[in-house]
Amino acid sequence: MIFNEVIGNIKDIDNLDGYHVETIYLNSEDMLKRILRVSSDQNREYGITLENNEKLKDGDILYNKDKNIIVVKVNSEDVLIITPSTITEMGIIAHSLGNRHLQAQFENDKMIIQYDRLVEEELKKDNINYERKNIVLKKAFKHVEFAHRH
Incomplete structure (x- = not known):
């Protein structure tokens, strides 16, 4: 699966009860890249190709369907x-x-x-x-x- 846009941020979801959250952990410098190949904490591989010079931020949601969310988390x-x-x-x-x-x-x-x-x-x-x-x-x-x- 390839993600082309950020569809929200996890901080904007009031209650995560009932959601399955899959997390993609990135280093800070990865947040500047427009094209990434990543693995999630569920060992699934994804591609990220953001358009319009969009930059990833901590908590960005790349997928949200049927109470399944894929979110970006920036390493400290x-x-x-x-x-x-x-x-x-x-x-x-x-x-x-x-x-x-x-x-x-x-x-x-x-x-x-x-x-x-x-x-x-x-x-x-x-x-x-x-x-x-x-x-x-x-x-x-x-x-x-x-x-x-x-």
Whole structure:
């Protein structure tokens, strides 16, 4: 079976009693892909070919018929959540991390980056407030590939 569209999100279903939920687990970077070949937790293989640049999100429903639902679940990622307390701290972070070309997301005055041991050591050294967590990202980190020389 090939899915061409997202037909809803599981968070919009008030009561899942009586439903059989089959889950497709994806990594964050898979959410950026338009064409995927996947396996579900029921060991069934499916294809996903979304149209119109549609991107998958955690909880998206790809199939819903006769109380059978196939839903996408995004795996959590190991990240550093950095919470600078001043604009000066943010400047220190930006300067320290800028040359590493790390992808970052910003949410509620927090900077979220993929876990990196060297970055964690730098944050500790500079006494910057952060925490390491496994979270489901709202959007995937986009990996930018380009040539870079110093």
